Amino acid sequence: MIALGARVGLRSLQRRSVHAAAGAKTTKLFINGEFGESQASTWLDVVNPATQELVTRVPQSTAHELEAAAASAQAAFGEWRRTSALARQRKMLDLQQAIRDKTDVLARSIVEEQGKVLGDARGDVMRGLQVVEDMASITHYMQGTRLAVAADMETYTVREPLGVVAGICPFNFPAMIPLWMFPVALATGNTCVLKPSERDPGAAMLLAQLCNDVGIPRGVLNVVHGARETVDFLTADARVRAVSFVGGDRAGRHIYERATQHGKRCQANLGAKNHAIVLPDANKEQALNAITGAAFGAAGQRCMALSVAVFVGGAQAWIDEVVDRARALRVDGGLEPGADVGPMITREALARAERLVQSASDEGARIALDGRGVRPAKYPRGNFLGPTVIDRATPAMQCYREEIFGPVLVCLRADSLDDALALVNANPYGNGASIFTRSGASAAKFQADVEAGQVGINVPIPVPLPMFSFTGNKASFLGDTNFYGRSGVSFYTQLKTVTSLWSKADADDRQATVHMPTIH
Structure with missing residues (x-):
């Protein structure tokens, strides 16, 4: 994956920024279940790479907007984590159907903003869709283990969500990479703040709309925009428990080091050859x-x-x-x-x-x-x-x-x-x-x-299907737990081990008596 700026854009936007012109199309924020216009003073033009025509302008989210997104995700977590795995499974089933129905709309957005040929853009959507479909198996992934460890005593494990998590996405797969992140996070009971690439955010915004359409509750998914300021907020804010990143080496090392220094889990896919x-x-x-x-x-x-x-x-x-x-x-x-x-x-x-x-x-x-x-x-x-x-x-x-x-x-x-x-x-x-x-x-x-x-x-691009996990290593990956599949579920959850004692003697059948009690 490529060097600093080409995927995540960790350089300042000031050199290429403009104020949003009157009438220009702008990319909205998605906070607490609502699409809203940013109050940003700094904007980045997104142009069609085949024509150089302006497609949209993307805001550098303000500090207030970033705070609102994190607060919304935190507020939604308590109720979302208490939903049953079956209820979250239902949302994944609904979401995969919604994505399937809108594949061509998503693909055309990718062509316009990213430049892929239409067939490859459809493939971008479909490979992400496969992750959503796999998350319909969340009831299996979330199962724990149980063992009788002594007379009347057993130990069992419970897999629980972390809380608020963040996803930082690259330009090259505008649908697939967000779908590597937020469906796994949501299916496991977390809430998510997503930052799509400032180069081509359209597919991520369409996916947010589909989440609204299928009834994923307010605040469970939030979408913010920007470059380094947004990244630095997500990697430092105390409410964010884990950060997922795909992109270049310099950006990835910055994100991994900053996130882990602030006590967060981080998985980062970096460069490749x-x-x-x-x-x-x-x-x-x-x-x-x-x-x-x-x-x-x-x-x-x-x-x-x-x-x-x-x-x-x-x-x-x-x-x-x-x-x-x-x-x-x-x-x-x-x-x-x-x-x-x-x-x-x-x-x-x-x-x-x-x-x-x-x-x-x-x-x-x-x-x-x-x-x-x-x-x-x-x-x-x-x-x-x-x-x-x-x-x-x-x-x-x-x-x-x-x-x-x-x-x-x-x-x-x-x-x-x-x-x-x-x-x-x-x-x-x-x-x-x-x-x-x-x-x-x-x-x-x-x-x-x-x-x-x-x-x-005899296979040229050995990217595993979602029932496995993306397993790059060496300098291509920072972290301990890989993307999607069983590894992805492990990344977004933590295990709780419970040991219980229920004495059989407490269940003895004691008959009532009418005799006067005596003292021995």
Whole structure:
């Protein structure tokens, strides 16, 4: 995931801020079950990355507004935690149906603000929807354990919510990442203050509306906006018990350190440099098609994008065929029929990716396919970078060391599986890694030896479904408990252990007597 500012925007908004102009569309706050206009003096323009047209203006929430959101969440917690798991399950069932019914509305919002092609935007919604569906199993997740530990004595566990929790979201998955956070928090009995990315808050606001529509009580979910001021409030406020974050390294370290220093739980997904090892015995067509989709889909703006391919031995001859497949992808606006690759989120993100491509050339790599300068006819002002393939890169090059977070595939060459594994394991990041091979022995060796949290075997983006958990590791994750699934439930809850003694003697049947009592 990318560096400071591109996901969470921890820099000040002042440089790019404007006062909300009369008549300009603004993004509302969602506090205590109501959408309201912010009284902010600082605003950030959200523009369509394909056209540069103004979509909305996002406020830097005021101190009073942040306080109101936290107070609303705290006030709602007492009643919400006392609702039964069955009642919360019902809300998750209702919410998943509401999201399913509004998938296209959510997807079009994502296309407009984030730039994804429509099919990928629908996928963004659907992968988040799967988490909501999994939370319909909350009655199973919340079950405790019980054991008779002595005569008439038993010990059992109760899983309880923490209280008010916060979610801080990135720009690259405007629906999926919020849905990694607040449905798990709510299903387990917590209340939540959510901060969507200031780059594309529209999907989160639509999700808040759907929560209202299905009758989730006032204050259980609140949505605030902004950059560093909002983040610093959420990571320091005493009412917030836990913070979930997905984004870049610098922002993530700041959030993790600040939250934990204030005694909060924190889970933070950070940067990535995901590798695929391609062995010469792989199914070539399947491997190259999978790599092409995983490297260039969503314009490479995925924390699980396949950004590095290591071609081993004879597979090195296939690199030019990757280039052919990448060249055939259509770069266009997200709503255009047949579009494969949309624009990058901002001009700054585009400029950074282009700079890293140039650095590869300057350092001696071969730019086998150069996507710089691609301009679709209908979108001459868009932030477009066409699929780009860098060949003969080395681990010392800047294009390999840094997460480009664009539609750029960096290709390295290795003589053996051992050499390729050593290269992958030397990388500081540990989100995911894949291997393409027909050899069960090679796959087993890779699975056992690779140092990455999510492993794919003939699968390019090994993001687990919600009944598991997102398991990035090494420098890609800070915290002890991962997102969604059983780990996510554990993050948002705490265990209470109860030991009880009920003597059987107290239940003896004693008959009434009419005799005068005597003293012994």
